[in-house]
Amino acid sequence: MIEALLPYYRYFLAVHIVFVISWMAGLFYILSLFIYHTEANEKPEPEKGVLLKQFVKMESTLWKIICFPAMVITVLAGASMLTLNPALLQADWMQVKLGFVIGLLIYHFICQNIVKQLKNNRFKLSSFQLRLWRELATIFMIAIVFVVILKSAINWIYGLIGIMGVAMAIMIAVKLYKNYRLRK
Numbered sequence: 001m002i003e004a005l006l007p008y009y010r011y012f013l014a015v016h017i018v019f020v021i022s023w024m025a026g027l028f029y030i031l032s033l034f035i036y037h038t039e040a041n042e043k044p045e046p047e048k049g050v051l052l053k054q055f056v057k058m059e060s061t062l063w064k065i066i067c068f069p070a071m072v073i074t075v076l077a078g079a080s081m082l083t084l085n086p087a088l089l090q091a092d093w094m095q096v097k098l099g100f101v102i103g104l105l106i107y108h109f110i111c112q113n114i115v116k117q118l119k120n121n122r123f124k125l126s127s128f129q130l131r132l133w134r135e136l137a138t139i140f141m142i143a144i145v146f147v148v149i150l151k152s153a154i155n156w157i158y159g160l161i162g163i164m165g166v167a168m169a170i171m172i173a174v175k176l177y178k179n180y181r182l183r184k
Contacts, residue, residue: 009084016077019070026067031134033059038127056119093151104140135170
């Protein structure tokens with residue numbers, strides 16, 4: 001990287017971090033709305049009608065104002081950093097990170113499809129399935145953070161085992177929460 005570009009790189013890095021946080025917050029919140037939206041569909045009228053209308057509005061607003069713009073700015077800032085420092089593309093850890101980012105982008109666009117489905121009163125996933133789906137974003141986030149922080153210091157086999165362990169722990173927690181809710 002050319003030393004004169006270093007200050008710009010740090011600005012892009014700061015923007016990237018801020019909008020990754022915004023994007024992840026938006027994804028976590030939109031999935032919570034999906035869950036509540038799906039559960040509202042089981043309520044009696046007129047409560048059901050009022051809630052469904054409100055959830056469609058909230059999901060649409062969150063998607064248009066936070067999730068989608070934050071994703072775009074995150075990707076643009078990341079691409080700008082790679083343009084300023086193309087040597088990063090040669091690093092194994094960056095290639096792994098970009099693999100997880102591609103997974104997160106696919107996740108993002110599947111969520112966008114769920115926004116459209118719910119807007120059209122198509123409930124393809126149960127609230128339990130949506131709870132599990134929400135935790136996939138957590139797994140992507142943990143994987144990306146660990147890859148970026150640990151870089152080449154991480155042993156990929158142990159990292160993969162760790163991610164799978166976190167995924168199992170999350171699934172168990174979701175199952176326990178479901179049982180807790182059913183008993184209440």
